[in-house]
Amino acid sequence: MTTTAPRGTGSVSPGHGNGAPAPRRAAIAARTLRTDRWWVQPAVTVLALVLFVVYSSFRAFQNAHYSAEPYISPFYSPCLTTACEGDTFPELFTGPAWISPAIYILVVPLGFRLTCYYYRKAYYRSFWLSPPACAVAEPHRRYTGETRFPLIGQNVHRYFFYLGLLFNVVLTYDVVLAFRDETGAWGHMGLGTLVLLANAALLWLYSLSCHSCRHVVGGRLNSFSRHPLRYRFWTLVSRLNAHHMRYAWISLFGVAFADFYVLLLATDTIPDLRFF
Numbered sequence: 049m050t051t052t053a054p055r056g057t058g059s060v061s062p063g064h065g066n067g068a069p070a071p072r073r074a075a076i077a078a079r080t081l082r083t084d085r086w087w088v089q090p091a092v093t094v095l096a097l098v099l100f101v102v103y104s105s106f107r108a109f110q111n112a113h114y115s116a117e118p119y120i121s122p123f124y125s126p127c128l129t130t131a132c133e134g135d136t137f138p139e140l141f142t143g144p145a146w147i148s149p150a151i152y153i154l155v156v157p158l159g160f161r162l163t164c165y166y167y168r169k170a171y172y173r174s175f176w177l178s179p180p181a182c183a184v185a186e187p188h189r190r191y192t193g194e195t196r197f198p199l200i201g202q203n204v205h206r207y208f209f210y211l212g213l214l215f216n217v218v219l220t221y222d223v224v225l226a227f228r229d230e231t232g233a234w235g236h237m238g239l240g241t242l243v244l245l246a247n248a249a250l251l252w253l254y255s256l257s258c259h260s261c262r263h264v265v266g267g268r269l270n271s272f273s274r275h276p277l278r279y280r281f282w283t284l285v286s287r288l289n290a291h292h293m294r295y296a297w298i299s300l301f302g303v304a305f306a307d308f309y310v311l312l313l314a315t316d317t318i319p320d321l322r323f324f
C-alpha cells in the first residue's frame with residue numbers, strides 16, 4: 049500500500065497524484081501569509097512526543113518496578129523471559145539479566161505507532177517541517193513521498209497492525225488477571241484493575257480505528273451489497289476511524305499513565321485503592 053495521505057496536502061490539483069510533477073508554489077517571498085499561531089500545534093506535538101519517548105525509554109531500560117501483584121506495566125507485557133517479575137505471560141526463554149524484558153517487545157508498539165498514518169503526518173509536520181502546517185512553505189526542496197527508501201518502509205504498517213492486535217489480547221488478559229488479589233484468589237478489584245482496563249480499552253480503540261483495519265475489513269471489494277457483514281464492520285470501523293487521531297493521543301497517554309501507576313505501587317509510593 050503506497051500512500052501520500054499523511055502529507056495532508058488538502059486540495060488536489062490537475063496532474064498531481066498521478067505521477068506528474070506537483071505544480072510550483074506561487075512566487076511569494078514570505079514563508080507564509082498566515083497570521084495565526086500555526087506553529088503552536090507542531091510545537092506541542094514535538095513536546096508531547098519527546099516527553100513520551102524520554103519517559104518510555106527510561107522505564108524500558110530501568111528494568112525494575114514494573115510489577116505490583118496483581119498488576120504488570122503494559123511496557124513489560126507480554127513479559128517473555130525467565131527474568132520477569134511477577135506471575136505474567138508464560139516465560140519463553142532465558143535472556144541475559146541485564147537486558148530489560150521491555151526491550152524484546154518494544155519493537156512492536158514502537159513500530160506500530162511510528163508507521164501509523166496519523167503519527168506519520170504528525171511527525172513529518174512537527175519534526176521535519178514537511179510542511180509544518182497548511183499553507184506554510186517547507187524548507188526542503190524535494191519530496192519523493194513514500195515511494196522510495198527509506199519512507200517506503202512505512203508500508204509495513206499493516207503487519208505491525210496484526211502484531212499490535214496480539215499485544216492487545218495479551219494486555220486484555222492482564223486485565224483479567226488483575227481481578228485476582230496478590231495471593232491469586234479471584235474476586236479482587238482495585239484502582240489498578242480499572243487503570244489497566246482503561247488502557248486496554250483505549251488500545252483496542254486505537255487499533256480498531258486504524259486505517260489498515262478499515263482496509264482489512266472493507267478493502268478489495270467491488271460490491272458491498274454482496275458482503276453485508278463486511279459492510280457492517282467497515283461502517284463501524286469507519287466511524288472509529290474518524291476519531292483515530294484522538295485515540296492515538298489518548299491511548300499514548302493512557303499507556304504511560306498505566307505504567308506510571310504500576311511504578312507508584314511497585315515502589316510503595318502509594319497504596320492501591322481497593323474496591324473489593
Ligand code: FES
Nearest residue numbers: 164165166258259
Ligand atoms: S493508521 Fe494509525 S494505527 Fe494504523
